[in-house]
């Protein structure tokens with residue numbers, strides 16, 4: 001399994017020979033990084049097997065990319081039906097023995113009232129939960145989120161002791177943190193908060209833009 005960060009809060013996941021783009025092309029919301037143009041071009045030149053978006057916020061979703069993907073491949077796009085500019089499905093999809101299941105979830109904070117949001121469970125030889133901006137509290141007592149091989153989450157799962165406790169209670173084998181600004185652009189202190197909370201914990205890895213890890 002290979003995981004490459006291609007967007008602020010998104011990755012290109014390769015599992016069992018199937019490539020899945022999860023919130024993997026985004027627009028810019030400072031201080032968070034945008035998908036680099038060369039990365040976006042590469043993802044247009046060679047489309048992944050599946051494309052999924054959790055919600056319509058700019059720092060997670062690029063409607064232009066979604067429209068191109070559907071126009072050129074007639075491929076399945078998973079996400080809430082409310083995503084603008086594409087035809088998304090909330091039904092589970094299976095490709096090459098890998099199943100991606102959208103799970104309706106609530107966006108963190110006040111946006112939970114207004115923004116349609118789904119998370120994604122990816123099951124093949126490993127189980128991966130991609131939360132998007134779903135609230136960490138929403139996973140308590142949800143067996144789908146328990147004991148996954150990889151939990152892909154935004155900073156809000158690791159920037160306070162309470163949030164990190166909730167994350168650890170899910171008992172994942174590995175936690176990969178997304179939705180982090182570059183250290184030099186971090187004028188809101190996220191790196192410090194995360195490092196003070198969970199920096200010593202071997203469970204946590206922070207994935208930089210365009211960095212890949214193999215698990």
Ligand SMILES: [Zn+2]
Pocket residue numbers: 055057060107111133
């Ligand atoms: Zn959001």
